[in-house]
Amino acid sequence: MKKDNHYFAWGLTAVCVVGAVMLIYDIVFRDSIVMNYAGVLMGILAPVLYGAAMAYLLAPIVNWFERSVLRRQGRTPSKWRRTISVTLTWVVVLALLYGLLSVLLPELYASVKQLVGNAQRYYNTIYNWVIHMLESNPDFAARATEIINEYYTDALAWVNANLVPQLQTAALAVTGGVLGVFVFLKNLLLGVIISIYLLAGKESFAAEGCKLSYTLLPEDKAALFIRGVKAADRIFSGFVRGKLLDSLIIGVLCFFFSSLFKFPYAPLVSVVVGVTNIIPFFGPFLGAIPSAFLILLDSPIKCLYFILFVLALQQFDGNILGPRILGDSTGISGFWVMVAILVGGGLWGVAGMFLGVPIFACLYAGVRAWSAYRLKRKGLPVASGSYATHTPVWPEDEGGKSQ
Secondary structure (H helix, E strand, O other), X not given: OHHHHHHHHHHHHHHHHHHHHHHXXXXXXXXOHHHHHHHHHHHHOHHHHHHXXXXXXXXXXHHHHHHHHOOXXXXXXXXXXXXXXXXXXXXXXXXXXXXXXXXXXXXXXXXXXXXXXXXXXXXXXXXXXXXXXXXXXXXXXXXXXXXXXHHHHHHHHHXXXXXXXXXXXXXXXXXXXXXXXXXXXXXXXXXXXXXXXXXXXXXXXXXXXXXXXXXXXXXXXXXXHHHHHHHHHHHHHHHHHHHHHHHHXXXXXXXXXXXXXXXXXXXXXXXXXXXXXXXXXXXXXXXXXXXXXXXXXXXXXXXXHHHHHHHHHHHHHHHHHHHHHHOOOOOOOHHHHHHHHHHHHHHHHHHHHHHHHHHHHHHHHHHHHHHHHHHHHOOOOOXXXXXXXXXXXOHHHHHHOOO
């Protein structure tokens, strides 16, 4: 029987290796049929994914209601305590969303309407800037003309080959946008219902997951796997929830002070700054640059004040607010954060820039745990500082042998 199990393990390993090679070949060298089917499956499971994401984000609020507000645990049945906690959680969330949107949406609409109304004036301002710069710098104007003539053919080919098809695709998307909005709202409503079920039975779902792990894996491997899942949950919960809360606070502070200082387009600028602040490291710059340019078109001196304000706000976020909310949730240095953002952004765009950091932190924690395990088995120190002055001993040096 043990011999049969040995052959089965080798056969299963070979099948997994061949499947992984075929998947990589399909993604890299073909039209990625697997990814296309995965996209269709993700679209079908969109309500479940929305519900799982909402339940994951709201679970700490439910736990807080159960521990802090509903204290009569002896008199209140556990089932009713959970039901009341989930209900209070969604009431608070909906009330906050209603209050935020009721204040933000009218202001945001007014900002967009003002921006559209001033579009012609901004165009004239930019046009005059360019003309003045070219007239003041004849050499630069001549060089710019050469560059335009040099790349005119390539630019025209790019417009016909890439830009026009993309505009056609965008036009079709806008035409079917109403249907897309209804589909999104339907999935979102179903996601809310699914999140309620997940929050109501989150312990039972976790228990089923643990049971499945012990069913498929040996006991020691299952315990190690569950430990890794808990570590990943700690990293994701600390970073994702903390970063969303941090960005919400930064957006609210930006709106308050922008209105206080009478910056133009304060609601629009605050939304851009708050949303882009979700992206670590590069986010503040991604939000501040277009916002500053928008304010520059209206008032150069206010643009300067806005830049100084954003620098002060980001210093407050990076040194005071962020560490208090996030702490050391990822456990990786700033260098690896930058690498994770670049790789994640290159693979999955904006979502990858946000999720790349916790994903990389989980991989980093897994490699560090595996490294510590291997070093302990070899009887070597685990601390990295022990290897700063470590001199390797070659086998021929043992026993006093020389080269």
